[in-house]
Amino acid sequence: xxxxxxxxxxxxxxxxxxxxxxxxxxxxxxxxxxxxxxxxxxxxxxxxxxxxxxxxxxxxxxxxxxxxxxxxxxxxxxxxxxxxxxxxxxxxxxxxxxxxxxxxxxxxxxxxxxxxxxxxxxxxxxxxxxxxxxxxxxxxxxxxxxxxxxxxxxxxxxxxxxxxxxxxxxxxxxxxxxxxxxxxxxxxxxxxxxxxxxxxxxxxxxxxxxxxxxxxxxxxxxxxxxxxxxxxxxxxxxxxxxxxxxxxxxxxxxxxxxxxxxxxxxxxxxxxxxxxxxxxxxxxxxxxxxxxxxxxxxxxxxxxxxxxxxxxxxxxxxxxxxxxxxxxxxxxxxxxxxxxxxxxxxxxxxxxxxxxxxxxxxxxxxxxxxxxxxxxxxxxxxxxxxxxxxxxxxxxxxxxxxxxxxxxxxxxxxxxxxxxxxx
Amino acid sequence: xxxxxxxxxxxxxxxxxxxxxxxxxxxxxxxxxxxxxxxxxxxxxxxxxxxxxxxxxxxxxxxxxxxxxxxxxxxxxxxxxxxxxxxxxxxxxxxxxxxxxxxxxxxxxxxxxxxxxxxxxxxxxxxxxxxxxxxxxxxxxxxxxxxxxxxxxxxxxxxxxxxxxxxxxxxxxxxxxxxxxxxxxxxxxxxxxxxxxxxxxxxxxxxxxxxxxxxxxxxxxxxxxxxxxxxxxxxxxxxxxxxxxxxxxxxxxxxxxxxxxxxxxxxxxxxxxxxxxxxxxxxxxxxxxxxxxxxxxxxxxxxxxxxxxx
Numbered sequence: 001x002x003x004x005x006x007x008x009x010x011x012x013x014x015x016x017x018x019x020x021x022x023x024x025x026x027x028x029x030x031x032x033x034x035x036x037x038x039x040x041x042x043x044x045x046x047x048x049x050x051x052x053x054x055x056x057x058x059x060x061x062x063x064x065x066x067x068x069x070x071x072x073x074x075x076x077x078x079x080x081x082x083x084x085x086x087x088x089x090x091x092x093x094x095x096x097x098x099x100x101x102x103x104x105x106x107x108x109x110x111x112x113x114x115x116x117x118x119x120x121x122x123x124x125x126x127x128x129x130x131x132x133x134x135x136x137x138x139x140x141x142x143x144x145x146x147x148x149x150x151x152x153x154x155x156x157x158x159x160x161x162x163x164x165x166x167x168x169x170x171x172x173x174x175x176x177x178x179x180x181x182x183x184x185x186x187x188x189x190x191x192x193x194x195x196x197x198x199x200x201x202x203x204x205x206x207x208x209x210x211x212x213x214x215x216x217x218x219x220x221x222x223x224x225x226x227x228x229x230x231x232x233x234x235x236x237x238x239x240x241x242x243x244x245x246x247x248x249x250x251x252x253x254x255x256x257x258x259x260x261x262x263x264x265x266x267x268x269x270x271x272x273x274x275x276x277x278x279x280x281x282x283x284x285x286x287x288x289x290x291x292x293x294x295x296x297x298x299x300x301x302x303x304x305x306x307x308x309x310x311x312x313x314x315x316x317x318x319x320x321x322x323x324x325x326x327x328x329x330x331x332x333x334x335x336x337x338x339x340x341x342x343x344x345x346x347x348x349x350x351x352x353x354x355x356x357x358x359x360x361x362x363x364x365x366x367x368x369x370x371x372x373x374x375x376x377x378x379x380x381x382x383x384x385x386x387x388x389x390x391x392x393x394x395x396x397x398x399x400x401x402x403x404x405x406x407x408x409x410x411x412x413x414x415x416x417x418x419x420x421x422x423x
Numbered sequence: 424x425x426x427x428x429x430x431x432x433x434x435x436x437x438x439x440x441x442x443x444x445x446x447x448x449x450x451x452x453x454x455x456x457x458x459x460x461x462x463x464x465x466x467x468x469x470x471x472x473x474x475x476x477x478x479x480x481x482x483x484x485x486x487x488x489x490x491x492x493x494x495x496x497x498x499x500x501x502x503x504x505x506x507x508x509x510x511x512x513x514x515x516x517x518x519x520x521x522x523x524x525x526x527x528x529x530x531x532x533x534x535x536x537x538x539x540x541x542x543x544x545x546x547x548x549x550x551x552x553x554x555x556x557x558x559x560x561x562x563x564x565x566x567x568x569x570x571x572x573x574x575x576x577x578x579x580x581x582x583x584x585x586x587x588x589x590x591x592x593x594x595x596x597x598x599x600x601x602x603x604x605x606x607x608x609x610x611x612x613x614x615x616x617x618x619x620x621x622x623x624x625x626x627x628x629x630x631x632x633x634x635x636x637x638x639x640x641x642x643x644x645x646x647x648x649x650x651x652x653x654x655x656x657x658x659x660x661x662x663x664x665x666x667x668x669x670x671x672x673x674x675x676x677x678x679x680x681x682x683x684x685x686x687x688x689x690x691x692x693x694x695x696x697x698x699x700x701x702x703x704x705x706x707x708x709x710x711x712x713x714x715x716x717x718x719x720x721x722x723x724x725x726x727x728x729x730x731x732x733x
Contacts (some may be wrong), residue, residue, distance in 0.1 A: 077695045084484045084700060101698075105485035203590070204676060255590040256570035270684070313487060387697040397679035 001044040030062045034323055036091040036308070037079055041069040045339055047276060052335070056326045065323060076386070080309035083107070088311045090320040092238050094142055096305040097207060099133045100383040107140040107285035109310040109317040111324060115140065118325035130343030133378055134307045136245045142307030143328050146340030147299045149300040149372025150211045152181075152293070153279075156286040158267045159184055163419075167290045178215055178241065181293040194259030194266030195251040199242040199275070203255045203400050204393055207380050209301045213238035214377060215295020220392065221421055225382050228414035228421055230392075231407065234297070235403070239406050247402045253398045256285050272304055273369060274339060289364045291372070306340065341373060348373060384420055391416045473709070477704035482695050484698050496705040505681060506687070512596070513685040515665040519600045524660050525653070528608050532615035533641075546616070550609035557606065561673040564602045565589075568674070592682040597677050599683055603670055611656045618652035619645065650728055651683070665714055686710050 016019045016052035040046070046067060054066035068089065070078045076098050082088055094102050101109055126144075134142040152167065159166045164187035170176045185195030202209040213219075218234035221227060229235065245251040252257045253266075261269035262278040264285050270292065279287055292301060308328070310320040326332065333342045338356035342348070353365045360369070382388055399406055478497070481490045500506065534545050552560060567573040568588040574587035588598045622645060630640045646653075668687050671677060677684035677692070684692075690710065694703025 080484050081695060084482075101485060105483065106488070107485040217641075254570065254587075256568075256572075256587045257570065258569055368437055384697070390692060390696065394678060394680050394684075398592075400679075 009017060020274070032063045032319050034063060034065045034090040034124065034316060034320050035068055036093070037068045037070050037075075037082070038093045039072045039075040042339075048177075048335060050340070052327050052332050053323075054296060055332075056323055059318075059326075060354075062324070063319060079106055080256075080297040083311070083313070085420060088313045089308050090316055094307045096133060096379055097381040097385045097389070098136075099142065099307060100284065100381055101385065102309055103134060103141045104383055107312055109307075109312045109314075109321055110139045110141055110188075110385040111143060111310065111321055112139045112299065114318070114321040115143070115157070115325050115328075118329060121325060121329055125345045127343050130305070130373075133233060133305065133381060134309075142309035143324055144305045144307045145328055145336060146304075146306040147343040147364070147373050148274050148341050148364055149369060149376050149410055150270055150292065150304065150306050151273055151368040151372065152290050153261060153269050153271065153275070154288040154290060155264060156288055158188050158193050158264070158285070158392050162188040162193070162267070164188060164267075166288070167293075168288055169291060173369075176290070176293050178212070178293045178295050181268070182241075182249060182251045184243045185245070186249040188267035189252075194253050194261070195268070196378065197247070197253060197259055197261050197266050199261070199269050199271035203397075206392055206396055208388065209242065210377075210379055211292060212242055212295075214299060214300045214302055217295075218298035220380050221382065221417075226421055228418050230410045231414050236279060236407050236410060239410070243399060243406060246400070257373040260300040267398070273341070273357070273360070276357070279359070289360060289368055291330070291368050301372040301376040302379065304379050341369060343373065344401050382421065386422060388417050388420050425522055427602050442614050474604070474704045474711075477701055478702050478708050482698060482700040492701065496702050500709065505684075508681045509684050509686055510691045512681065512683060513665065515596060516600060516667065516683070519596070519666040520603055520667075521657060521660050523600060524608055524611060525656060527604060528611035528656065529530055529615050531608065531612045532619055533645075535612070536616055536619045546613075548705050550611055551608040552606050555606070557664045557669050558673065560606050561602060561670050564598075565674050566583075568598050568602075583664050586706065589675055589692055595679060599667075599670050599674055602674065603664075603667060607660075611660065614652055618649040623650045646722060649724075654721065654725050654728070658718060661717055662714055665710065666716075678707055686713075 015285075028393075036049075038049070046069075048266050049067050053067075056065060058061055065202050075093075076095060079089070079092055112123070115121050123140075123154050126193055130144050131140055134140055134144050154167050156166050156168070164184040165180070167176060167181065167184070169182070171181050181196065189195030196368035197217050198208055199213060207220075207307060210219075213235060216234040218229075218232070218238045220230050220235070222229055242252070259266050262275075262280060264283065273289065276289070293301075308324050310317050310324060314320055320352065328336075330344065330346065334352065334356075337343065337347050337352070341353075346413065347353075348370055350362055351372065353369055354360070357369070392413055395409060395416055396406060398409045471551045478492060479491060481492045481495070502707075531549055535542060535549070569575075570590070572588075574588065579584040586594045588594045626644050626648075627640055628682070630644060635643070665685075666687055667685055668691065671685060671688045672684055673690075675683040679686050687704065687710065690703050690706040693699045693706060
């Protein structure tokens, strides 16, 4: 009797427990952990990203998103090492210079269908020029979430103390040209402070000099990327101008000289507008933000980009693409644009940008941000960029000397990178 | 009689027991070295085999392709136009480092091998950079060596305009060598100090009685007796110099031009920056061969230059 009762109880217990158990297993199987590598460790950025991730998890309780901050300087190296080690993230930020490598290699999951299918996404409003570098055969492989124009931050106090004309005065007089900008920088440079700093260039990241040489219509290689154009007149003229500004006019700090604009030690710096957050709060100086000066080839602007891609190798590529669609939908793009200017047309208006960039005036937003994003060329990039970057950096070291033979050096550089460009 | 019974061979068995004393001893020996052997296999031998295997392939990490290319990467090694310059920079760095490091270490050891009050403070002072973090040490030197950095500031006090240390080919290489020597000279200094203190005093006394001057005593007594330590420190320093990376990465990134691009840094660039893991592995094999040949040559040389080796 007892035996039968025990047997019955066991059967009933199993009947109850088994579906629960299967349910548990099913739930565990459905649980998806997504990891995104990023190069920012900024607390405010991470707070916003976590809020967006929490919003996604609210709709999809089985999905958890985490962010892994990798060091900025070695970001792409760390990312590819993770991929080589079989530990690829589900999603990754990608620099504009590395975009061609990632897009052309097939490492990324195509996003177009997922983004188009997302409710209210409106992919059409993403500007075509912004998406160009991140697309292949009509498909978008990474979403350019940050499209940030380069502009000139100005320390009016330092310029006035040196008795030079401020960029605002030059703009008002219609004289905001590279010649006059360097004259101002030279006056400050010779007064003991730094003149003009191309931020992050540091005689290594030469692609940032596009913020100057684009004014001459110069480019390191042809539009199809196959031919080196560094020996052509615009590039020779632009680099000769920069060389004179460094070594003759003392308008740009020379190699090995460290000057920080945001500490108030220089007249001007070319950088992206997101660096406005570095302006000093304790010892503020009178600052301004102006467009890049006009070069011999006319007015121009330059933009830096960052994309989010989904790794094809990831187990949950489809879910990761859905998260990217959520993270970059119009609502979240508006939130992100306080740090990362969006390339969505609906967000490129003075009203939205004023809210997200409280430090900037209406005029600065109109002239620098909106116009910059609308007309700017993206920083140079190429397939196999790291190798090309290194070869050009190494070659340009011969230019950063007082007695440089600029045309001869550029000839040598073209000889070095020519075979890499043809690959 | 009892002993004979205990070890009596059982009926039907003609051979001795398997676990003889010799076999037991062998097993114990193998068990003792097993942890080290397993460690070496996992962390040295298998990776070495894998690196050789990778060197025969083209590995595109992004496209996730791994294609057998045979000797292609080795052909590339021969045709690499930068390699000669890289090997030249490596040779200059290594020879400069070894000569400067060993001479300075020996000089410091001789100076600090005195029975003076407070000498331990000086010994500690010279040894302390060895325990400082390499990257932190290099970053600080990076600031000091800037054109408007601390060293040129100091020179300016004396009316000297210092060079742009890290931006000129000759001074960049000298700077990297000096930074590395100052970091590690304390280690060799301690080894030399220990060796110097092992030289018997009676030999110097006898030499003094015979009227040998101080330099002759050093050349004829000290140097021969500390020659095993000279060999040891030179091997450690040469092998260490071939593995230099952080200093180059922080101070010069291989520039100006390729003047400070040593083999390890070049290997890192090829594998991790340009994503040519196959070619990077081939360069690793080249580095391995260079280190092996140099170490072997030094051991061979010991027969000629090392005296009184126990």
